[in-house]
Structures are given as structure tokens and as C-alpha cells.
Amino acid sequence: MLPSSSNTSTEPISTPTGSDFHIRDVHWADAVEIPFNKLPSITLSYLEKGRKLSSESRRHMVRVVVDGLREVNSNISTAQLRSIAKRIVKKYPILQDELDGQLIGTGYEGLVNQLVNRNDNSNRGKSPFGKKKKLNTEDEVDTPKSLAKKDVYGCTNFHPAIGDIDAIEELRIELLDISKEVAINWSAIEEKFKKSYPLQRKEINAGVPVNELLSRWPTLFMAEGIVLHFTQLTAINLISAFDDFMTRKGERLIAFFRNVLKDDLKSRSPATEIILSCMRFMKESNDQQFFMVDETTTAREVEKHRSDSPCIAVLGTSPEDATEFMIVIDNVVTTTTNSFKKAFTLYFGLYYVLNIEYPIQLSGILEFVQRCFVGINPDGCKAAKSSKRKKSAVNTNVLRLITELTHYEWTE
Known part of the structure; x- marks a missing residue:
């Protein structure tokens, strides 16, 4: 027996x-x-x-x-x-x-x-x-395309109660006027922004196009707005989560990728090296996520680069040398920032803020960031941020990376 x-x-x-x-x-x-x-x-x-x-x-x-x-x-x-x-x-x-x-x-x-x-x-x-x-x-494992099946993936406040919608609309108009100022004091408007969250979510959940959201809620697409909305949506501070993971695991990830991929990427910033190496490990092309343009390229010119999924325009010859990055959603430049790390962090955050599925060709890197960097870790087999059918609750490339990384750390 x-x-x-x-x-x-x-x-x-x-x-x-x-x-x-x-x-x-x-x-x-x-x-x-x-x-x-x-x-x-x-x-x-x-x-x-x-x-x-x-x-x-x-x-x-x-x-x-x-x-x-x-x-x-x-x-x-x-x-x-x-x-x-x-x-x-x-x-x-x-x-x-x-x-x-x-x-x-x-x-x-x-x-x-x-x-x-x-x-x-x-x-x-x-x-x-x-x-x-x-x-x-x-x-x-069926991952249906209906919004109701995927909208709460890792979110804790997806359908907030609206309350006094007229009062929130007044806040929206105030925020719209403030967004036109040259310098915005976010500490002074943070409470207004937070109180307007229910209406922001209502419009996002209703499928309002990105260009309309941008015109109605310009502060939502600023770095501070993305982070605040993400925090209210998931109860996680996006920037702090990224920074904490980099502090705890950054050096080990870099050592692992250099050992496995046999690359010498010492000129790159830690965040750049980790993200690009992770994509290479998973055999996901960074051409799907980043595209290089001249430093003098305008937002309107960037928008002529047609893409079916969110991407980042790198204004320069390489991600590590560029000093300006534009996040493009539905062929609309929504956010501009000056560092690769910040650009990628906000780019990831917008997948949640705007309730966007992970594109199949980038589902590995995005799920690795979601689970390991940010700590959003739902375990239901039918929960998926990508429409790709799979038999595993976790992306298989993510599991392979975690398994090999754990073994590498153990044997070192």
C-alpha cells in the first residue's frame, strides 16, 4: 500500500x-x-x-x-x-x-x-x-472577453459608489482648469483628485475612448494622477512597489540575467537592464513595446506610429541614453516623462487604470511585473489580464523565470 x-x-x-x-x-x-x-x-x-x-x-x-x-x-x-x-x-x-x-x-x-x-x-x-x-x-481555462469576467483582476475598488455626481462634476471642471497651469501643486489638489475617482472609474468602465478621457481628465494622465488612481484602484502605491522590488531584488536579477543570457550590459541603468533582459529571457520582442524616434519628434508625429497595443516612444537612440519618453495608448500620446524607469512604471500602471488587456506578445513581462514588482497576485485559474487561453493560472514564462531565478539564488 x-x-x-x-x-x-x-x-x-x-x-x-x-x-x-x-x-x-x-x-x-x-x-x-x-x-x-x-x-x-x-x-x-x-x-x-x-x-x-x-x-x-x-x-x-x-x-x-x-x-x-x-x-x-x-x-x-x-x-x-x-x-x-x-x-x-x-x-x-x-x-x-x-x-x-x-x-x-x-x-x-x-x-x-x-x-x-x-x-x-x-x-x-x-x-x-x-x-x-x-x-x-x-x-x-476560459478567459472570456466580457468585461465583467476580467475587470476586477487584482483590483479592490473597481466599481466605487458615485454619490453626488454633480459635486464630482464640479471637481472635474476645477481639475480641468488647474491642468492648464504651468506648474501644478499636486499637494493642493490631491484631495480633489481623490474625490473625483468614482466618476473617473465610471467613465473608464463605460469605455470612453482614451482621447476623450484625456480631454476631460488631463490630470489623470499626469504621473501623479496615474499613481493616485492606481492606488485607489488596487490599494498599492505603484512607485513605492517598483522601488522596493528594485532595492530587494534588482542586483540579483541583474546577476542572474548576465549569467543566463551571457550579456554585458553594464552601461544600462538597472531598471533598463532588468526589463529588457526579462523580455529577452521570455523571447518577447521589445519592438512591440518600445520604438525609437528622433529627439526632436513631436507628440503629433509620434501618434502617426500606429500600434494595436500600448507602447512607449523613446526619443533618442536607445532606452538608456534617451531623456524623454512618451506613453502611447490607442495611438494617443497620453503621458510624457524623462526616465525609462518612470516611463515603464507608468506604462504598466495604465494597463490597470484604463482596464486594458495585456497583449499576448507581451503578457510575460507584464505579468512578471504585476506579480513580482507590484505584488498583484490573484490566484484564480480563470482570472487573466490577457485573452490568451491557458491551462495555468500563472503565465508559463513567468513560472519558468521564477523557478530558474530561485534555483540560481539557491546555488550561488
């Missing part, structure tokens, strides 16, 4: 065996005995003592577990493997997905992916026609 997880309250069930047996009981994975006794004694010792496994030992653990489970059930669904991964991580928390003590997503998506990949590899060649197994409806 194989030992069951000590943290599982469900009693093991007696199950038939056989290479062609398929268990359809949805509760099977909650009760099946996980074959921990087939693991090498040193692996079990590490797990029991809360010591990290090497990459090779972890892969071997996955093979042993999946192969042992397949002796009981030869056709394991992704949903069943998800349940098993949850049980394994609950028993051995050292296996969970985390970065610098911060849990990522459910904490077990990395193990889910490894179990699924091993199981899929074991299934290859079973059919003479090589037909891909159709996912069960319980396996497939």
Missing part, C-alpha cells in the same frame, strides 16, 4: 489498476495515494526538512510521481493533476512557487505544469494517428 499525504483529510480509496484503466471519478485525485515511497530517500529527506531540490532532483520527483499515478490511472486529466499538485505542495511547501518569500499565484502552478508535461509525454504515441487529446471542459 502506498503512503498517502499526511495533510490530506480524505481517506485513500481502493482503485483498480491496469495500463488502460481510466478513472473518471472527479474526486479520484483528492483521494489517490501519491507514490512518495518510490522517491529516493535523499529526496524525501530534503522535502521533509524543507530543503530545496536541485532542478534534476525535482524533475526526477515529477517523473516518479506521474509514472506511479499512471499505474493506477492511465488517463489522468489536467484537472486531476492540478488537485494532486495542490496536495503535494500542501505536504511539502518547499516546492511552492515563490520569489523572495512572496507566493506566486496558487503556489503550485509550476508543479502543475511539470506534472502535465510529463503526463503528456507519456501519452505520446498512444494513438496511431497522433490525434491530440481533446481537453475536458474542466481542464480548459
Whole structure:
């Protein structure tokens, strides 16, 4: 008899065996005995003592577990493997997905992916026609495009009560007049801006075009306005979160990327190096996110660069040398700033402020920033800021980066 997880309250069930047996009981994975006794004694010792496994030992653990489970059930669904991964991580928390003590997503998506990949590899060649197994409806994570399904992703105050709309409209007009001043004293207008938040959100949620929002709420697109709105929306200070992450993890990330990517980027600022290296690691093209223009280029000229997703115009020859950056949303220059770090921070913030989906081609870098820099870490499998269908609650490139970074830090 194989030992069951000590943290599982469900009693093991007696199950038939056989290479062609398929268990359809949805509760099977909650009760099946996980074959921990087939693991090498040193692996079990590490797990029991809360010591990290090497990459090779972890892969071997996955093979042993999946192969042992397949002796009981030869056709394991992704949903069943998800349940098993949850049980394994609950028993051995050292296996969970985390970065610098911060849990990522459910904490077990990395193990889910490894179990699924091993199981899929074991299934290859079973059919003479090589037909891909159709996912069960319980396996497939649907990320519908309807606003109601994605609008609260990581937000704590998405639909604020409006209250006295006439009073808020008066505040909007006051802010509009103030925005025309040469120098704005934000400490003097901060309360007015905060009180107008419900109307800002109402218009954003209603889908008012960016150019109209910019004309009605110019202060919303100033750096201070983006940060204040983001804070009211998520209860997180965007700038402080970025700065704190850079202080805690910046040097380690740079050392990791230089080691893995074999690049010598010492001339770049830390923020520039980390963002661009992260994109290269995930094989996401920075051409989708940044485009270079001459230093004398005007906002109107920048807007002629057509893009289907938000991007940053870099006024200069490279991100590290430029002294001006323009954030472009729906082909409208919304915000101008003078540093790469600030430009990227505000650019990310606008995805939340304006309720914009992550473009598929940039979903890795944006989700890494969201979860690790900013700390917005929803774990629901159907929560997604990108419309791309996926079986994991966390972007697989993000999981791979976190896993390799954690292993790098452990072995250093």
C-alpha cells in the first residue's frame, strides 16, 4: 500500500489498476495515494526538512510521481493533476512557487505544469494517428472577453459608489482648469483628485475612448494622477512597489540575467537592464513595446506610429541614453516623462487604470511585473489580464523565470 499525504483529510480509496484503466471519478485525485515511497530517500529527506531540490532532483520527483499515478490511472486529466499538485505542495511547501518569500499565484502552478508535461509525454504515441487529446471542459481555462469576467483582476475598488455626481462634476471642471497651469501643486489638489475617482472609474468602465478621457481628465494622465488612481484602484502605491522590488531584488536579477543570457550590459541603468533582459529571457520582442524616434519628434508625429497595443516612444537612440519618453495608448500620446524607469512604471500602471488587456506578445513581462514588482497576485485559474487561453493560472514564462531565478539564488 502506498503512503498517502499526511495533510490530506480524505481517506485513500481502493482503485483498480491496469495500463488502460481510466478513472473518471472527479474526486479520484483528492483521494489517490501519491507514490512518495518510490522517491529516493535523499529526496524525501530534503522535502521533509524543507530543503530545496536541485532542478534534476525535482524533475526526477515529477517523473516518479506521474509514472506511479499512471499505474493506477492511465488517463489522468489536467484537472486531476492540478488537485494532486495542490496536495503535494500542501505536504511539502518547499516546492511552492515563490520569489523572495512572496507566493506566486496558487503556489503550485509550476508543479502543475511539470506534472502535465510529463503526463503528456507519456501519452505520446498512444494513438496511431497522433490525434491530440481533446481537453475536458474542466481542464480548459476560459478567459472570456466580457468585461465583467476580467475587470476586477487584482483590483479592490473597481466599481466605487458615485454619490453626488454633480459635486464630482464640479471637481472635474476645477481639475480641468488647474491642468492648464504651468506648474501644478499636486499637494493642493490631491484631495480633489481623490474625490473625483468614482466618476473617473465610471467613465473608464463605460469605455470612453482614451482621447476623450484625456480631454476631460488631463490630470489623470499626469504621473501623479496615474499613481493616485492606481492606488485607489488596487490599494498599492505603484512607485513605492517598483522601488522596493528594485532595492530587494534588482542586483540579483541583474546577476542572474548576465549569467543566463551571457550579456554585458553594464552601461544600462538597472531598471533598463532588468526589463529588457526579462523580455529577452521570455523571447518577447521589445519592438512591440518600445520604438525609437528622433529627439526632436513631436507628440503629433509620434501618434502617426500606429500600434494595436500600448507602447512607449523613446526619443533618442536607445532606452538608456534617451531623456524623454512618451506613453502611447490607442495611438494617443497620453503621458510624457524623462526616465525609462518612470516611463515603464507608468506604462504598466495604465494597463490597470484604463482596464486594458495585456497583449499576448507581451503578457510575460507584464505579468512578471504585476506579480513580482507590484505584488498583484490573484490566484484564480480563470482570472487573466490577457485573452490568451491557458491551462495555468500563472503565465508559463513567468513560472519558468521564477523557478530558474530561485534555483540560481539557491546555488550561488
